[in-house]
Amino acid sequence: MDLKPTPAQTVGPFFGFALPFDGGEKLVSRSHPSAVRLHGTVYDGHGAAVPDALLEIWQADEHGRVPREEGSLHRDGYTFTGWGRTPVDSTGHYSFTTVEPGTTRAGTAPYFLLTVFARGLMDRLYTRVYLPDSPHTLEADPFLASVPERRRPTLISQRDDQGNLRFDVHLQGEHETVFLSYPNTPQVTGPVDD
């Protein structure tokens, strides 16, 4: 018989002295030839910035390989571990320095897996941050095709003038980000508001 899963509880407001670590947001050095900034702001249901969220990204490398290397918590400056963590700042803004992931499977579009924790959020939320530059790849992606067209843009980052990737997270509201559920992963939304 299967074991019942341990329930989640919020990360709370007091994770700042415990979970963030030096270099957590820097998966590669800024001087890496393929370095890109992935950044944005986390918003609540009233459109106010959330100043006490914690974000993690987990991604393939540029060639679509899933990293298996240790050392994320004490980066050596050379090894790409694929995982990063950062708290948002007092304006709800986050920023990672990384490389763009390659696709791991033919016929799918590459993405960063983004995980959101916050005070007030009882369980982590997953979303995917897709790269914006190849409309054909995005159109052909089976997962994106399963998302209603109206909400699909919430999963696609935007390229700014400096080449950075911008991705805002809306926990709730008109522009609510599409958050994901997976088989075997318990998550209880409770009654839907509307």
Next chain:
Amino acid sequence: MGEIDTNPDAAAASQEEISAEISALHQEYEQARAQGAPEETSARLNFPPYRSSLLRHPTKSLHHADPEDIELHSPAFGHRDVSPLEADLTIQHGGEPIGERIVVAGRLLDAAWRPVPHQLVEVWQANAAGRYIHKRDQHPAPIDPNFTGVGRILTNAAGEYSFTTIKPAPYPWKNHHNAWRSAHIHFSLFGTDFTQRIVTQMYFPGDPLFELDPIYQSITDTAARKRLIADYDHTLSQHEWNTGYRWDIVLGGSNRTWTEQEEQ
């Protein structure tokens, strides 16, 4: 819900009002269960008695995704990442922290009883006076100069973890007037698949604040709630040194190698 104050520091409602809201939601769940509704094995994202959840839970259903390669793996952590000394929260400063020294130990498993070996466990907590080393916590309880309250552990080959710390105290918060959190230790956990990632809190048996705590009570299912409470375990206690608590943690099922028995 209409008129609920969404300011997290408003402390507007009384404990009686919050308790009545909790009770109503639990009764609603029990009634739905009696009529065949599915068991809720985790906390509700939308749980209004926890006021901070009001504007921060998704209102649309989570969208089903089949895990792709990145979701079927987790980052790797090793001794490069975590020193064995980080498993003792009582030796991080020049002196002994004040409080009841405890060992907390258990296993990290997936739903199919498979241990999760060599994986990162992060813990953090308040001190024996209920105070966090965090600038947002300014309530008048003493900081302990010998206690930070942060630890890291790698599970061993059998998926076991163990750490030494001080038993944390309950602390006040501003969800409602005269609100107190049950004493707890925060845990952050990874599985073999990133979709098993979980952050949660471990509680201590017999805490009189359980009934009053909307974070704990956001798990509507009584049996599920109890899974967050450690057992006192005398085999972990040591003569004239520490008492012990055992808490096993079960992650959601892995999708990577999952083949038979779907969850019931």
